[in-house]
Amino acid sequence: MPAVEIKPDMYWVGVNDRTTDLFEGLWPISREGVSINSYLIRDEKTAIIDLAKAIKTDDFFAQIAELTSLRAIDYAVINHVEPDHTGVLRILMEMAPDITIVCTKKAADLLEAYYGLRENMMIVGEGDTLCLGKRTLHFVMTPFVHWPETMMTYEPSEGVLFSCDGFGGFGALQGAIFDDQCEDQSFYESESLRYFVNIVAKFRISVRKAIDRLDDVDVRMIAPSHGLIWRKHPERIIELYRDWCNYPDTPGDLAATLIYGSMYGNTETLMNAVAQGLAAEDIGVEIFDCARVHASYILPSLWTRRGVMIGAPTYEGTVFPPVGEVVREAAMKGIKHRQMAMFGSYGWGGGALRDLQKITDPMKWILTGSLAIKGGANRENITQAETFGREFGRALKAV
Numbered sequence: 001m002p003a004v005e006i007k008p009d010m011y012w013v014g015v016n017d018r019t020t021d022l023f024e025g026l027w028p029i030s031r032e033g034v035s036i037n038s039y040l041i042r043d044e045k046t047a048i049i050d051l052a053k054a055i056k057t058d059d060f061f062a063q064i065a066e067l068t069s070l071r072a073i074d075y076a077v078i079n080h081v082e083p084d085h086t087g088v089l090r091i092l093m094e095m096a097p098d099i100t101i102v103c104t105k106k107a108a109d110l111l112e113a114y115y116g117l118r119e120n121m122m123i124v125g126e127g128d129t130l131c132l133g134k135r136t137l138h139f140v141m142t143p144f145v146h147w148p149e150t151m152m153t154y155e156p157s158e159g160v161l162f163s164c165d166g167f168g169g170f171g172a173l174q175g176a177i178f179d180d181q182c183e184d185q186s187f188y189e190s191e192s193l194r195y196f197v198n199i200v201a202k203f204r205i206s207v208r209k210a211i212d213r214l215d216d217v218d219v220r221m222i223a224p225s226h227g228l229i230w231r232k233h234p235e236r237i238i239e240l241y242r243d244w245c246n247y248p249d250t251p252g253d254l255a256a257t258l259i260y261g262s263m264y265g266n267t268e269t270l271m272n273a274v275a276q277g278l279a280a281e282d283i284g285v286e287i288f289d290c291a292r293v294h295a296s297y298i299l300p301s302l303w304t305r306r307g308v309m310i311g312a313p314t315y316e317g318t319v320f321p322p323v324g325e326v327v328r329e330a331a332m333k334g335i336k337h338r339q340m341a342m343f344g345s346y347g348w349g350g351g352a353l354r355d356l357q358k359i360t361d362p363m364k365w366i367l368t369g370s371l372a373i374k375g376g377a378n379r380e381n382i383t384q385a386e387t388f389g390r391e392f393g394r395a396l397k398a399v
């Protein structure tokens, strides 16, 4: 994509990554893609804010070369050292050897560790500024949005916040780069939630602190390093992120996530009956087969919904592994204070439910009930499962 002017003499440049299958080697983006946004400001001094991953480097530098000679770039502001934003740094340093890198002290340590860089560094801290001519950049320290070295860069005359991973989302840009231009903003909103839960949720307290600090800042445009630029309604993505940060402190939305796995269909039969019970109580339910759906897509539902219904057979004395794995990932992301119920089929000694509780107890998930069936579900078991779903639905409403 060619560069796009986002404000006079301020440009989006970037890489639309549609070929990486797993972001961070972990989270699927084959269908959705991701954009890695970088920004160039031309003034008396020229600055580039955040760089790109070392893919499509020819395209990236060709975009920039349309705007300025690489040698003429005075500053590279590195808000965050993760290689999705610094992968091209070595090449840039070769092409623009006089460039000054502007970053936090912790970022400088990491740049040395990853790239052996020691020279041409300008270390900045909270409230420091860098005058480019007409425009002055202000640096806001936002540690742990996403790594400890992270900061954001703010340009007050246009009110642009270059927020790096903060307010970012999955989803390659589809021609349109602004919120008001894109046809399906809901796609970016749900992919922002998936990105939030997968990538930064663990640091939600730090993210919330960063957002609270923005209350006093006149932000008229959010220019993150992944996903849409929010120019019409920057407050929209700020409010979404604020809400998402708060979920573990709330009972969650009145709705349920039903995660299950089944080897021979017995637990699955129960699952369908449980889901009917929930529906009969007008509880919205999202159903995921943990062996088939990547946790990346399940975690946003667990993050936001009040109820977690877990269906799993016993496997070698333990919970069916794909189900246990998803619950463990939920624990890692800090999904707390959920109402849960468990059901499943077993062959002889059972044990799935007991094993699962070892994972969920530290998460403060409240067990409202459990249902274990030996072997195949008969008519009576199916009725029991439906009632079990209804009771869970009622318990959710009572919270």
Ligand SMILES: Cc1cc2nc3c(=O)[nH]c(=O)nc-3n(C[C@H](O)[C@H](O)[C@H](O)COP(=O)(O)O)c2cc1C
Residues within 6 Å of the ligand: 261, 262, 263, 264, 265, 266, 267, 268, 312, 313, 314, 315, 316, 317, 318, 345, 346, 347, 348, 349, 350, 351, 374, 375, 376
């Ligand atoms: C590989 C394997 C291991 C199993 N391990 C146990 C076990 O340790 N304890 C138990 O009670 N049942 C065990 N079972 C029996 C299953 O829990 C039982 O067949 C159950 O009905 C499967 O439910 P599903 O049809 O939903 O997969 C095992 C079954 C398989 C195939």
Ligand SMILES: [Fe+2]
Residues within 6 Å of the ligand: 080, 082, 146, 147, 165
């Ligand atoms: Fe990051």
Ligand SMILES: [Fe+2]
Residues within 6 Å of the ligand: 082, 084, 085, 164, 165, 225, 226
């Ligand atoms: Fe990133």
